[in-house]
Structures are given as C-alpha cells and as structure tokens.
Amino acid sequence: MNFITTPVKGMSDILPADMKLREHVLRLIRDTYATYGFEEIATPSMEHIENLSGRIGGENEKLIFRVLKRGRELEKGLETGELSDCGMRYDLTVPLARYYSNLKNQLPTPLKALQIGNVWRADKPQKGRFRQFTQCDIDIIGDSSVMAEIELIAATCGMLTRIFGEVGVTDFTVHINDRRILKAMAQGAGFAPEQFDDVFIALDKMDKIGPEGVRESLLKSGCEEAAADSYLAMFDGFVSGESAGDFCGRVCEGELLADVPAQIDLIMNSAAGMTAPGVHLLFDPTLVRGMSYYTGTIFEITIDGYNFSIAGGGRYDEMIGRFSGQQAPACGFSIGFERIVTILKDLDWKDPEAGREKIAYLVDEKAGSEKIMEVFARASRDREEGAVVSVQPLRKNAKFQVESLEKNGYGRVRKVYADTEL
Amino acid sequence: MNFITTPVKGMSDILPADMKLREHVLRLIRDTYATYGFEEIATPSMEHIENLSGRIGGENEKLIFRVLKRGRELEKGLETGELSDCGMRYDLTVPLARYYSNLKNQLPTPLKALQIGNVWRADKPQKGRFRQFTQCDIDIIGDSSVMAEIELIAATCGMLTRIFGEVGVTDFTVHINDRRILKAMAQGAGFAPEQFDDVFIALDKMDKIGPEGVRESLLKSGCEEAAADSYLAMFDGFVSGESAGDFCGRVCEGELLADVPAQIDLIMNSAAGMTAPGVHLLFDPTLVRGMSYYTGTIFEITIDGYNFSIAGGGRYDEMIGRFSGQQAPACGFSIGFERIVTILKDLDWKDPEAGREKIAYLVDEKAGSEKIMEVFARASRDREEGAVVSVQPLRKNAKFQVESLEKNGYGRVRKVYADTEL
Numbered sequence: 100m101n102f103i104t105t106p107v108k109g110m111s112d113i114l115p116a117d118m119k120l121r122e123h124v125l126r127l128i129r130d131t132y133a134t135y136g137f138e139e140i141a142t143p144s145m146e147h148i149e150n151l152s153g154r155i156g157g158e159n160e161k162l163i164f165r166v167l168k169r170g171r172e173l174e175k176g177l178e179t180g181e182l183s184d185c186g187m188r189y190d191l192t193v194p195l196a197r198y199y200s201n202l203k204n205q206l207p208t209p210l211k212a213l214q215i216g217n218v219w220r221a222d223k224p225q226k227g228r229f230r231q232f233t234q235c236d237i238d239i240i241g242d243s244s245v246m247a248e249i250e251l252i253a254a255t256c257g258m259l260t261r262i263f264g265e266v267g268v269t270d271f272t273v274h275i276n277d278r279r280i281l282k283a284m285a286q287g288a289g290f291a292p293e294q295f296d297d298v299f300i301a302l303d304k305m306d307k308i309g310p311e312g313v314r315e316s317l318l319k320s321g322c323e324e325a326a327a328d329s330y331l332a333m334f335d336g337f338v339s340g341e342s343a344g345d346f347c348g349r350v351c352e353g354e355l356l357a358d359v360p361a362q363i364d365l366i367m368n369s370a371a372g373m374t375a376p377g378v379h380l381l382f383d384p385t386l387v388r389g390m391s392y393y394t395g396t397i398f399e400i401t402i403d404g405y406n407f408s409i410a411g412g413g414r415y416d417e418m419i420g421r422f423s424g425q426q427a428p429a430c431g432f433s434i435g436f437e438r439i440v441t442i443l444k445d446l447d448w449k450d451p452e453a454g455r456e457k458i459a460y461l462v463d464e465k466a467g468s469e470k471i472m473e474v475f476a477r478a479s480r481d482r483e484e485g486a487v488v489s490v491q492p493l494r495k496n497a498k499f500q501v502e503s504l505e506k507n508g509y510g511r512v513r514k515v516y517a518d519t520e521l
Numbered sequence: 522m523n524f525i526t527t528p529v530k531g532m533s534d535i536l537p538a539d540m541k542l543r544e545h546v547l548r549l550i551r552d553t554y555a556t557y558g559f560e561e562i563a564t565p566s567m568e569h570i571e572n573l574s575g576r577i578g579g580e581n582e583k584l585i586f587r588v589l590k591r592g593r594e595l596e597k598g599l600e601t602g603e604l605s606d607c608g609m610r611y612d613l614t615v616p617l618a619r620y621y622s623n624l625k626n627q628l629p630t631p632l633k634a635l636q637i638g639n640v641w642r643a644d645k646p647q648k649g650r651f652r653q654f655t656q657c658d659i660d661i662i663g664d665s666s667v668m669a670e671i672e673l674i675a676a677t678c679g680m681l682t683r684i685f686g687e688v689g690v691t692d693f694t695v696h697i698n699d700r701r702i703l704k705a706m707a708q709g710a711g712f713a714p715e716q717f718d719d720v721f722i723a724l725d726k727m728d729k730i731g732p733e734g735v736r737e738s739l740l741k742s743g744c745e746e747a748a749a750d751s752y753l754a755m756f757d758g759f760v761s762g763e764s765a766g767d768f769c770g771r772v773c774e775g776e777l778l779a780d781v782p783a784q785i786d787l788i789m790n791s792a793a794g795m796t797a798p799g800v801h802l803l804f805d806p807t808l809v810r811g812m813s814y815y816t817g818t819i820f821e822i823t824i825d826g827y828n829f830s831i832a833g834g835g836r837y838d839e840m841i842g843r844f845s846g847q848q849a850p851a852c853g854f855s856i857g858f859e860r861i862v863t864i865l866k867d868l869d870w871k872d873p874e875a876g877r878e879k880i881a882y883l884v885d886e887k888a889g890s891e892k893i894m895e896v897f898a899r900a901s902r903d904r905e906e907g908a909v910v911s912v913q914p915l916r917k918n919a920k921f922q923v924e925s926l927e928k929n930g931y932g933r934v935r936k937v938y939a940d941t942e943l
Contacts, residue, residue: 102844103569104622107607110565112620114627115634118561122551129544134904136881136911139540143532143653144566144639145586147525164567165589167605169643183589185529198534200526205536207925209913212537217566221591231565244914246884249897361890369894373901422524459558462668468783472791475671479795482556489558491631492666503629 109222109230119450121233121440125215127262128235128434135254137211137237142194144217145185150193155418157390159189162220164230187219191236192392192418192431199240200423209241211250215436229437238431240419247430248366248396248414252380253373255400255410255432260375262439263402266446269377270403275367276386278393278413279359280343283351284384288330294322296391298330303387306406310334334384342367343382359395366396379403392418396430405442409435450508456486457509461493461500463516470517477521531644531652541872543655543862547637549684550657550856557676559633559659564616566639567607572615577840579812581611584642586652609641613658614814614840614853621662622845631663633672637858651859660853662841669852670788670818670836674802675795677822677832677854682797684861685824688868691799692825697789698808700815700835701781702765705773706806710752716744718813720752725809728828732756756806764789765804781817788818801825814840818852827864831857872930878908879931883915883922885938892939899943 106112113121129139151163164187188194191214199210215235222228237254239247252273259271285298301316308316310331317327333350343363347356367380374380388397388411397413412432420426458481460474478488493514494500501512515521528534535543551561573585586609610616613636621632637657644650659676661669674695681693707720723738730738732753739749755772765785769778789802796802810819810833819835834854842848880903882896900910915936916922923934937943 101571102575102619102622103571104619104844106565106619106623107567107569110567112565112623113563114624115560115562118563121563122561126548134909136879136909138537139544140537141535141540141543143528143534144641145529145532145653147529149523149525153524162591164591166609167587167589169584169586187588197524197526197528200524201528201534202536207929208916208922211911219566231567242914244884244886246893246912246914249893250912253897253901365890365893368890369897372894372898422526457558462666464666468787468790471668471671471787472794475675475791476794479675487556487558489633490668490672492664492668494630500630507629 107230109224109228111229111231117440117444119452120443120448123450123452124262124436124440124443125235128215128258128436129213131258131261132213132237132254135211135250135257137213137254139213139215140195140198141214141216142188142191142198144187144219146188146194146197148184148186150197150422151186151189153193153421155193155196155392155421156189159220162189162222163187164219164221188216189218189220191216191218191234191433195236195238195240195431196418196422199419199427203423203425203427209239209247212236212238212240214238233436235434235436236431237434238429240427240429242430243416243428245362245366245369245396247428248398249369249373251412251430251432252366252370252398255434256370256374256378258434259400259402259409260378262443265451266443266448268402268446269375270379271377272379272381272401272403273370274381274383274386274399274401275343275363275396276383276398277343277359277363277396279356279395280347280351280384281387283347283356284333285330287351288333289326290322290330294320297322299387302385303389305334305385337384339381339383341382346382346384363396388413390415398432402442407438409438409442411435453508456511457507458486458488458511459504459509459513460488460490461497461512461514462490463493463514466515466517466519470515470519473521474515529652531646531650533651533653539862539866541874542865542870545872545874546684546858546862546865547657550637550680550858551635553680553683554635554659554676557633557672557679559635559676561635561637562617562620563636563638564610564613564620566609566641568610568616568619570606570608572619572844573608573611575615575843577615577618577814577843578611581642584611584644585609586641586643610638611640611642613638613640613656613855617658617660617662617853618840618844621841621849625845625847625849631661631669634658634660634662636660649863655858657856657858658853659856660851662849662851664852665838665850667784667788667791667818669850670820671791671795673834673852673854674788674792674820677856678792678796678800680856681822681824681831681861682800684865687873688865688870690824690868691797692801693799694801694803694823694825695792696803696805696808696821696823697765697785697818698805698820699765699781699785699818701778701817702769702773702806703809705769705778706755707752709773710755711748712744712752716742719744721809724807725811727756727807759806761803761805763804768804768806785818810835812837820854824864829860831860831864833857875930878933879929880908880910880933881926881931881935882910882912883919883934883936884912885915885936888937888939888941892937892941895943896937 165183297320343360347360392415393413394416395414399408399411414430416428481488587605719742723735765782769782814837815835816838817836821830821833836852838850903910
C-alpha cells in the first residue's frame with residue numbers, strides 16, 4: 100500500500116479554525132440574502148461537457164477537469180467522446196442557466212437565487228490560485244427592470260457591511276457601468292464593432308496603466324490614432340462622482356443610449372437609500388468586466404484600501420435563452436468568497452462565538468466506571484445550560500493537553516480522578 | 522451550440538424548498554456537534570487514486586469517478602496512469618485518514634471532527650441511489666477509551682432528537698456490538714479465522730432471513746454443520762435488552778474478551794444518562810456492519826418503525842496508522858444525511874422559519890422613479906424590523922404572481938402604482 104498524505108495538487112485541507120471562519124461567513128451570507136427574499140438552490144458539481152464548452156465560460160473553458168465515464172477502462176485507441184462526457188463545473192453560472200432551463204415551470208418568476216458551491220479549474224498551481232474553491236453567486240432571473248439591480252446591490256452591500264463590520268471595516272465602493280455605454284462610447288469614437296473587444300481589453304487596464312498606456316495598447320491592437328484620441332478625450336473631463344446622466348450627456352450621442360444613464364442614476368439613488376453610510380456608489384465609465392455575456396449594467400465592489408474586487412456581476416439577458424430556447428432576463432453577482440475569507444483572516448477576525456463558555460473534563464484512566472458516568476451526567480447538565488463541553492481522557496502529557504485546550508478557548512479545564520468531587 | 526438542460530445522469534438539481542430543509546438540517550447538525558466540542562474540517566473532493574484504491578473503501582472502490590490530468594488530451598495509446606492520477610472521493614473516511622496524517626501536528630489530541638461534504642459514486646442509476654450525494658461524518662481520533670464512543674453516541678442521539686422532534690418523532694434505537702465479540706463467538710463455535718468474513722456476511726442477514734436462513738447461508742459458503750449449529754445456538758437464548766456482560770458471560774469464553782462486555786455496558790449506561798427518554802440503547806450481538814476496517818465497538822441507529830439505519834459507525838484503530846505509519850485510535854459515525862432529509866420530507870416537515878413575516882412589493886412599470894425609490898426605502902425599514910422583503914416588477918399575469926408568492930409564505934403582497942400610498 101502506498102498512501103499519499105498531502106492533498107491533490109492545488110487543493111486544500113481546511114483546519115478547524117479556518118472552517119469556523121468560513122462557516123460563519125457562509126451563515127451571514129445565507130441569512131442576509133434570505134432577508135431580501137433570495138432562496139438557495141444547488142446544482143451538481145459535474146456538468147455535461149457540451150454545456151461547459153458552449154462559449155459561456157470564456158477562458159475557463161480551457162481549464163475543465165474532465166471526468167471519465169462510469170466503468171470505462173482507459174483502453175487504448177478510444178476517442179475522447181467515448182471516454183468522457185462530463186467535467187467538473189468551473190463556475191456556477193453555466194449550471195444556473197441549465198438549472199433554470201430545466202426547472203423553470205417549478206420556479207417562481209422572478210427567481211431570486213443564491214447558489215454556494217465548489218468549482219474546479221485545472222489552473223497552473225500558484226500562490227492564491229486553487230484548483231478547487233468555493234463560489235457564491237446570487238442571481239435574479241425573470242426581472243428585466245432595474246429593480247433586480249437595486250435588490251442585488253442593496254443585498255450584497257448589506258451582506259458585506261455585516262461581515263466586515265466584525266473586523267471594523269465599513270467602507271466599500273460600488274462601481275457601476277453599463278455595456279451599452281461602453282459600446283456607445285466606442286462607436287462614438289469611431290471604432291468598428293469588431294474592434295470593440297480590443298478596445299474594452301485596453302480600457303480595462305486604465306487604473307493600472309493610465310490613459311497613455313491605454314492609448315498605446317489601442318494602437319498596438321491596430322486601432323486608428325484618431326479614434327484612440329477621440330476615445331480617450333471622452334474620459335478626460337470625467338471626475339469621480341459625476342453621474343451617468345451628466346457624463347453621457349457630455350460624451351455620447353443621446354439617441355444611442357435612450358434611458359440607460361437615467362437607469363443607472365435610479366439604481367444608484369435607490370441603492371444609496373438602502374445601504375450603510377460607508378457604502379459609496381460611483382458611476383465608473385472605465386469599468387469593463389471580462390465576461391462577454393453581459394448585456395447591460397455591470398458592477399464591481401471593492402473594499403476601500405484594497406485594489407481588487409470582492410464582488411462583481413452584471414446583467415446577462417441573453418444567456419438563459421441559449422439554453423432553453425426561451426429568453427429570460429437575468430442579472431447577478433459573483434461574490435469573491437475566498438478573497439473575503441482571506442481578508443478577514445488577515446484582519447485578525449475573532450469568532451464571535453468565542454465568548455461562549457467552553458468546559459473540558461479530562462478523565463484519568465483509573466477514575467472508574469462510576470466516575471465516568473458521573474462526568475457525563477455533569478457534562479450533559481453543562482450543555483443544557485448552554486456551554487460547549489468536551490469529555491476526553493487525561494493524557495500523559497497533561498500540561499500540553501491543558502494548554503492546547505485553553506488556546507482553543509476552553510476557559511474551564513478540569514482534571515477528574517477517582518476521588519474528584521464534581 | 523447544443524446545450525443539455527437536464528443534470529448529468531444520477532445527479533440532482535435541488536429546488537429552493539428542498540434546499541431550505543437541507544440547510545436547516547445541516548445547521549442543527551453543526552450546532553449540536555459544536556456543543557459537544559466537535560470542530561468542522563474539510564477535505565478536497567478529489568483524492569489521489571492510490572488512496573482511493575487502498576482497500577479501505579471496500580466495494581466503493583469499484584465506483585470511482587476518475588478525473589483526467591490537467592491539459593491531458595485523450596491521445597490514443599496512453600496508459601491509465603499517464604491520463605489520470607486522481608478521482609472523486611466515494612466517502613469521507615479515506616480523506617479524513619489522509620487529512621489527519623497530513624496535519625496531525627496542527628491538530629488537537631483527541632481531534633473531534635465533523636466533516637460534511639459531497640461524495641461521488643459511479644453507481645448504476647436507480648431509485649434512491651445517486652451518483653452525487655451529501656455525507657456527514659463525525660469522528661474522534663486519538664482517544665482509545667470508551668469516552669469516544671459515549672460522546673459520539675450522545676451527540677448523535679442529541680442531534681437526531683432535535684431534528685426529528687420537529688416532526689414529532691422521538692423514538693430511536695441505538696444497536697451496539699463489538700467486532701471482538703463477533704470474532705470470539707465465531708471462534709468459540711469452531712469456525713476458522715479465514716471463514717469469519719463469510720460467517721459475518723451470513724449473520725448480517727439474520728433480521729431478514731432468520732436463523733434458518735443464516736444456517737443455510739453458512740452451509741452454502743462451506744462451513745461445517747457442527748460449527749453452524751453451535752454458532753446459532755449461541756443466539757438462541759438472547760432476548761432483546763440483555764446486557765453485553767450477561768450475554769457474553771453465557772456464550773463466550775471469558776479470557777478471549779477481557780473487559781469488552783464491561784466496556785459496552787459502560788458505554789450504554791453512560792449514554793443512557795445523556796440521551797432523551799425516547800432513545801433506546803440495545804446490545805445487539807447480530808449487528809455486523811460491513812466495512813472490514815472496524816476493530817472494536819460498532820453501532821447503528823434506527824428510527825423506531827423504519828427498518829434501516831440512519832447513522833452507523835464504529836471503532837477503527839488501525840486505519841490511520843496505514844496512512845501515517847503512526848498508529849492513532851479512532852472511532853466515528855456516518856450520518857445518513859440523505860435518508861434523514863427524505864424521511865423528514867415524507868413526514869411533511871414545515872420550515873420553523875415560515876412564521877417570519879414575508880412581504881412582497883409588486884411595482885407597476887409605470888410607477889416612476891420617485892415611487893420606486895420610496896418602495897425600496899420602505900423595504901429597507903421592513904427588513905430592519907425583521908421581515909423578509911422582496912421587491913419585484915408587477916407582472917402582467919398578476920393573479921398568478923400573487924398566488925405563487927402567497928404559496929411561498931408571503932403573507933403581505935402589495936401592488937404599487939404611481940399613486941399608491943405606502
């Protein structure tokens with residue numbers, strides 16, 4: 100026998116203290132979204148290979164862990180399709196689209212769904228990248244109005260305020276933009292529709308490389324100088340805090356956008372009334388978001404002081420239709436669960452349950468049956484009174500045992516011998 | 522594009538109502554075991570193929586879903602080992618043994634672990650058998666005393682009493698036996714050690730086929746008639762409720778068993794003092810349990826009136842050593858989570874959270890921005906007062922929308938138009 104004690108490469112064993120944090124965060128996520136009428140759903144970890152390869156997953160489609168068919172030996176000479184017809188999901192969006200198409204007759208409209216689960220990516224192992232990690236998505240399917248965006252932003256900010264309040268972090272920024280504004284601006288600057296993807300990839304780097312860098316990147320991808328200059332000039336006068344209505348009024352042709360800027364203003368004004376004072380809502384015309392399936396509003400939330408997003412999402416009105424053949428508007432958030440957990444750990448999160456009384460009875464091996472029964476009866480009463488109680492044998496190295504229990508929050512550690520009065 | 526809307530064969534999409542039940546049960550499981558000092562851990566869903574094929578998993582080793590290596594195309598002519606070096610876990614026991622061996626220097630002794638997670642089995646799809654399902658294991662590693670058994674039984678009965686109390690079910694039976702008694706009896710009857718496995722397989726069917734059936738089965742597997750008769754005679758005088766001490770005193774040679782019967786009596790007497798009145802603890806010399814890794818006590822819990830177990834386990838003192846090269850005593854329970862959920866559903870479980878006020882605001886599309894903002898401000902106040910609130914557009918088929926919300930527990934459903942006073 101040749102057992103391997105380390106986990107499979109890129110995947111993690113989770114220690115009790117880390118699980119406590121993770122479960123605590125998951126409970127706050129569940130409880131908060133429930134208050135907003137979201138209901139939890141679940142999908143299997145494996146998905147048909149056809150669904151995983153349908154161009155919804157972007158770059159993640161290159162990272163599929165394929166699963167071999169039941170009973171299929173790896174005989175030489177077999178084709179891929181004969182060996183494997185499913186793989187591990189790399190996100191929760193593809194399964195959600197399939198789920199909704201499968202069960203829509205049994206689901207309410209709109210469906211307000213919370214989905215929490217592991218996803219798997221055959222990524223190159225590196226710091227902060229895992230091959231299995233937990234994702235947490237919230238989506239509203241069947242609501243084409245901005246009410247979906249408002250509920251999603253308000254609930255997500257409520258959740259973040261609650262979770263990070265425990266480590267004293269209260270300031271978040273919600274960056275909001277709209278794919279239609281991105282497109283109208285690119286069109287207004289003179290780019291051709293087939294150049295839009297390159298333009299957005301360049302714009303996405305604005306906060307890192309600045310306008311000069313974006314210009315260079317545009318020219319490198321073959322855009323005309325005039326278009327690049329006219330595009331960058333649009334962002335010139337933008338000041339953080341300017342409303343979508345004001346900005347678009349200045350830089351875009353009105354008829355292209357119809358009521359898009361007004362919708363963003365409404366989303367921001369409504370959400371502002373529902374979120375804590377530390378939550379800042381900003382229209383951000385440089386926000387791009389990678390996934391090509393977004394059709395309207397896009398958003399991203401950052402913790403002030405950290406320059407990466409901890410939640411992001413947008414409206415994707417055309418994806419469900421590709422599954423079910425029947426269009427359904429949809430809008431959703433992906434929450435960076437692993438990032439949130441990492442930040443909380445860095446900020447020295449303390450278990451709020453740690454205040455609970457914890458008692459350990461360490462029973463000497465010669466204590467005898469009568470005493471053991473007495474200890475357990477006592478433990479039972481302590482538990483009824485609300486304490487966490489652990490009964491265990493007194494080890495030879497009792498000093499170390501007591502210390503490690505105390506470190507784990509056991510405020511009362513009692514050694515029990517045959518003659519101990521309980 | 523060719524999307525498939527049904528889930529992968531043998532796996533399930535879970536509807537919101539079912540998730541509510543599942544999450545509720547998981548929360549009670551977590552909360553109850555926490556009170557007994559158990560801490561949650563987690564292991565990856567994938568495991569090295571060497572660990573999955575190490576003869577710990579019994580029949581499940583035939584049901585491994587193998588996963589292809591990253592980036593490995595299914596080129597013709599490759600050997601199995603070149604294509605795949607890991608698979609989906611089929612239980613939580615193998616990963617636990619690996620986990621403990623990997624992290625033992627960072628874990629307390631004894632470790633009291635709760636592990637909840639999905640497992641995968643490439644089983645033939647049939648009613649009640651799934652290819653992905655949730656398991657829930659609790660284990661104590663590093664405690665060779667009966668205190669481990671007592672804590673496990675008391676905590677598990679506490680959990681069951683709490684969960685099933687919600688549907689009015691209060692009566693459970695804990696069946697207890699010991700591998701060492703099984704062996705001593707087989708030896709006493711005159712079977713050779715290499716026959717023991719066949720003997721236990723036959724005995725395991727006692728409750729279904731009776732003593733005559735067991736006798737037939739023994740003879741069929743090649744046992745001598747004299748041994749079979751002498752073996753069955755041992756069970757003859759057994760009356761449910763007899764203590765292990767009394768029974769073994771009658772039928773086994775004393776020196777073979779040392780204090781095993783006394784240990785079982787102590788486990789039962791201690792656990793009796795900690796469990797609810799509906800919990801019956803019975804020594805059951807016919808209890809076998811399948812897994813070959815058990816070394817001592819074995820137990821199984823049934824709900825009175827249902828003739829299958831909803832939790833089972835035992836002591837396996839030699840498994841960890843096979844992983845780490847360093848022996849560590851261990852004892853654990855596997856909880857039949859899926860069965861528990863199925864029974865609760867059959868018994869018409871009602872969400873205890875259903876009493877919470879649920880309000881829906883259905884906003885007419887012509888209500889206007891001002892009114893929308895007013896609705897959300899109102900929703901925010903309702904939520905602060907503890908209600909679940911959902912804001913959504915008023916659909917054309919409003920009657921159906923209202924009805925389905927009411928069915929989902931929304932006691933107040935308000936339609937909001939431009940002139941509605943909130």
